[in-house]
Amino acid sequence: MRQFTPSIDLLSRVLAGELRAMARLMTRAEAGEAECREALARIYENAGRAHVVGITGVPGSGKSTLVCVLAKHLRTSGHKVGIVAVDPSSPYTGGCIMGDRIRMTELVSDDGVFIRSMATRGVQGGMARATSDTVDILDAAGFDRILIETVGVGQDEVEIARASHTTLVVSAPGLGDEIQAIKAGMLEIADIHVVSKADRSDANRTLADLKSMLRLGMTADKRAAWQTPIVATSSLNGTGFTELINSLKEHKAFLATSEIGRARALQIAEFRILKTAEELLRRRFLEHRASRIASVTERLADRRLSPYAAAEELLEGTTIVAA
Numbered sequence: 001m002r003q004f005t006p007s008i009d010l011l012s013r014v015l016a017g018e019l020r021a022m023a024r025l026m027t028r029a030e031a032g033e034a035e036c037r038e039a040l041a042r043i044y045e046n047a048g049r050a051h052v053v054g055i056t057g058v059p060g061s062g063k064s065t066l067v068c069v070l071a072k073h074l075r076t077s078g079h080k081v082g083i084v085a086v087d088p089s090s091p092y093t094g095g096c097i098m099g100d101r102i103r104m105t106e107l108v109s110d111d112g113v114f115i116r117s118m119a120t121r122g123v124q125g126g127m128a129r130a131t132s133d134t135v136d137i138l139d140a141a142g143f144d145r146i147l148i149e150t151v152g153v154g155q156d157e158v159e160i161a162r163a164s165h166t167t168l169v170v171s172a173p174g175l176g177d178e179i180q181a182i183k184a185g186m187l188e189i190a191d192i193h194v195v196s197k198a199d200r201s202d203a204n205r206t207l208a209d210l211k212s213m214l215r216l217g218m219t220a221d222k223r224a225a226w227q228t229p230i231v232a233t234s235s236l237n238g239t240g241f242t243e244l245i246n247s248l249k250e251h252k253a254f255l256a257t258s259e260i261g262r263a264r265a266l267q268i269a270e271f272r273i274l275k276t277a278e279e280l281l282r283r284r285f286l287e288h289r290a291s292r293i294a295s296v297t298e299r300l301a302d303r304r305l306s307p308y309a310a311a312e313e314l315l316e317g318t319t320i321v322a323a
């Protein structure tokens with residue numbers, strides 16, 4: 001039988017960037033195992049150097065493809081790149097996307113790229129917490145550029161994209177509703193707008209629509225310290241990526257020198273505390289209710305208790321503070 005290696009013993013190997021140790025710790029962190037908390041605390045102390053970029057946009061807007069091409073550019077500049085896919089349908093391990101034009105296999109076999117797909121099962125609301133832990137592991141292991149792809153549907157996904165240093169919102173031509181980002185409430189969260197698939201003839205229209213939308217929204221915000229750039233990219237032709245990387249650098253530098261950077265760090269910290277606390281509460285509640293639910297259920301079914309009174313009684317004794 002294989003011996004269980006305590007997470008704390010994986011720590012030095014993770015800090016040395018050993019890929020297998022990273023994957024093992026990620027699996028435990030994702031499951032929320034209490035055993036790995038001490039290791040994660042040490043990881044957290046050692047993290048904080050990476051530039052974390054959230055990439056969101058409706059399904060089909062070209063996020064996964066963009067992430068691949070962006071990762072390759074970042075590798076060429078000597079960065080180590082972590083890719084975290086919150087969207088489980090992302091084809092990162094599938095070899096290649098877009099036929100043969102963009103080969104994932106190069107990334108998959110590159111030790112300077114670590115790709116992690118987050119499982120969607122597990123405690124509800126645990127995804128944000130698990131994603132942040134995964135990002136920390138990558139960061140502490142020396143991956144200095146981390147790309148998180150989240151499908152821009154649902155509050156949690158948008159929040160995850162927001163809990164990064166720089167949020168890219170991807171819009172694409174040919175998806176019907178021209179600026180999809182508006183619908184999902186994603187327009188405001190962008191630090192950089194990307195119009196992908198710029199090789200298509202209808203991309204100019206998307207670009208123009210987005211520009212006029214932003215101009216409308218901007219009137220109240222004209223003196224904002226950061227003017228959200230719009231970058232057109234084609235993953236097919238590889239155009240626009242130098243500009244995109246420059247915009248990322250500029251935003252990183254902006255955060256480092258402005259009060260907004262500090263505000264962002266505090267906002268990310270608050271998000272993490274809340275998400276972690278919510279998960280702990282939920283776990284404690286699940287444990288607690290298991291032994292108590294039956295008696296309350298019977299009385300509720302017989303109408304001897306009201307639903308609220310039953311819920312209050314069930315909650316009684318749930319410890320907010322760790323037992």
Ligand SMILES: Nc1nc2c(ncn2[C@@H]2O[C@H](COP(=O)(O)OP(=O)(O)O)[C@@H](O)[C@H]2O)c(=O)[nH]1
Nearest residue numbers: 058059060061062063064065098197234235236
């Ligand atoms: N013409 C064109 N198609 C693209 C481009 N990038 C992605 N696509 C296509 O758009 C579709 C969705 O891409 P994908 O990256 O999976 O989008 P996601 O759902 O946002 O991750 C796929 O069929 C891609 O081949 C591009 O730069 N140009």
Ligand SMILES: [Mg+2]
Nearest residue numbers: 063064087090
């Ligand atoms: Mg995708």
